Amino acid sequence: MKTSWRSASLVATAAAVMALTAACGQDSTPSAGSQNVGATAAAGDYGNSGTGNGAGAGNGYGADGQQAATGSKSAGRLAVSTNAGLGKVLTDSAGMTLYRFDQDTAEPPKSSCDGDCAKTWPPVPADDATAGAGIDKAMLGEVTRSDGTKQLTVAGWPAYRYAKDAQAGDTKGQGVGGKWYALAPNGKKATLADLPGLSVKKSDLGDIVVDHNGMTVYRFLKDKAWPKSVSHCTGACLEKWPAVAPVPASDTKGVQKKGLMGFTRPEGTKQMTVDCWPIYTFSGDKVPGDVNGQGVGGTWYAVSPDGKPVGAPAK
Template sequence: MKTWRNAALAATAAAVALGLTACGQEQGGDRLGGQSVGAAAPAGAGQNGSGYGAGYGDGYGSAAGAAAEKPPTSQPGQLSVWDSPELGKVLTDGEGRTLYRFDKDSTNPPKSACEGDCAKAWPVVEAAGARPPAGVDPSLLGAVTRPDGVKQLTVDGWPMYRYAKDAKPGDAKGQGVGGTWYAAAPDGKKAAQGAGSGQGADVGAGSGDGESEDKGGGDGEATAALPGLSVRKDPKLGEIVVDGRGMTVYRFQKDSAWPMKTACTGACLEKWPVVAPVDKNDTEGISTKGYVTFNRPDGKKQQTIDCWPLYTFAGDKKPGDTNGQGVGGTWYAVSPDGKLVGAPK
C-alpha cells in the first residue's frame, strides 16, 4: 500500500514540475487561470477564482461568512481609462478592473462611509503606487486615511473602490447598485454622466445586487456572454484571440517565453495593458498548452498562452479593432495556439 501511495505522489510531483519548467521557471504560486508561475499572489487576492469573494451582494454588501479581521484592499498600479459604450470613459486599475465611488462618501474633507461588511463587498483601492492615466492631471489623485490606518486612493476627493462581483476586466456590475454606487470617470465624477449612449445611469440600477447585463462594442455586439478568452474570426487576420470584452489580444516580439520574461514595462504598459489572469475553464477555442499565470517583476499577474505574455492595445476602442497589429514591427495579434498572426517569417 505504501509503495503504491509513494509512486502516486511521485507521479503527481513530476507532473507539477513539468508544468512549471515548461516556461523556464522553477517555482509556482497559487492556482489562478492555469498554473501560476513565480511569486505569491498580491495583496487583495481572494481565496476563490473571482478575486474578492463573489458572495457579497447589496448596496452595502452583506458579507455573510466572511471571517477576515481586516477587509480586503486592492493595489491600483498604473491607472487606465476604458471607453465603455454604456458609461463613457471609466477609470480602471492596473488590471483593467472598474473603479467605483460611493454617494454616501464626502469629499470636503475626503471621508469614506464604507466600513465593515461594506468594505468586504467593495474592496478599498489603496493610494500607494497609484499613477494617473495619460492626459489626467496628477493633482486629482490624493489619499484619505481610513480608521483602520489604510490610506485609500481618492480622485478629486472621492474615495475609490472595486466591486467584489466584478470577475474580470470590463465588468461593471457595481454600476447603480443600491442607487449609490457608480463607476468613476477619470476626473472622479460619475462615469454614467454624459455617456454617449444615454443609458449610463440606468445600467444596473434595476438590480439590487448589480447583476446587470454588460453590453460592449461600438459595433453593437454583446460581449457579456463572451468567455474570458476566446477566438474571433477577423476578415483580414483570420482566427485571433480576444478577451472577455471582445478586444483583440496581442503578443510582443521582444518578450521571451523560455525563460518567461517581459520587455514591456513602465510607460509601455500605458499603451499595452496586460491581460489579467483568466481561469482555464473560462476560455473557449484556445490552446491550454503553457497556459500559466506570469508573475511580472512589477507585481502584476499576467495571463500567457504557450508561456507568451498577453496584452491588449489602448488604441483599440471597440471589439473588432486591430489597431495594434504590426505596431513598431513588434506587436501582433495572437492565434488560438499562441503564435503571432501576420508577423514576418
C-alpha cells in the first residue's frame, strides 16, 4: 500500500510539474535530492558591493590569490563546538573549524581539492584523529589522496581546515564559493535549519524565500522569465551567486507553486526557478538570516514567496 501511494503521488507531482513546464517554456523538471550548485570558474567582480562580503576570489578557492602555507597539522581529539549561526560544528583539538567540499564525494570517499586548492584548504591528516565527546567514532575514516597521504573523513566526507581561520571558533570558510561548509559532527553541513528544499522565512525585509540550509534566495534583474527562463549570471558570476539546483515542488513550503520548476542553464546544469525566475544564493551570506546580497549592484534582490524581487525599484 505504501509503495502504491508513493508511486501515485510521484505521478501526480510529475504531471503538475509538466503542466507548469509548458506554461513557462522550460525543458526540464526538478529532481529529488538536489543540492545547491556552484560554478568552478574563478570569481570576478560580479555584484561587488564594496563591503568585502563577496567570497571566492582570484584563484577560485577563497584565498584572494594568496598562497597559504600547506598545513598538515594533526587533528588530535576532535570536539564539538556550538556556533550561534550554525549550531554544532566539528573542530580539531585546537578548536579550529573543519570543513567539507561539495565537489568531493562520500560514497566512495574522494577528495577533489589538490594543488592550490589544498594550500587554501589544508586536508586534515587521518593519522591521530580520535573522536571526542558527542562524536560517533564510527563516523571517522580516511581516504588516500592523490599524493598518497591519508586524509580524515567524517561520514565519508574528506575534512579540511581553512587558511583564513586565524583562531579557534573562526568560521570564515563557511559558504565560500557556495561549495565549502563547516562540518557537523555527523558529517553533514552544519546548520540550525531543518528545512524543506525551499521555504519562507520572516526577516527584516519581510517574508523571503530560503533554501534547505536556511540561506536567503535571490533574483537577478537582468535574467528573464518569459517565455523561457534565461540566466544571465554565467562564468565567474556564478562563483559569487551559486545557482539553486532544482528541488521537487513537494519539497517546498509556503512558496507559490506557479512557475516553480527547473530549467537547463547555458552550460548544461540545472537551476531552480520561482515564478519562472532563476534563483540563486549569495556567497557573501555566511549564516542563515544573512541578507548581504540584498540590493547589490542594484540588480540582486531577495525573493518573496510569489517570486517578486523584494525591495526592487518599481519599473
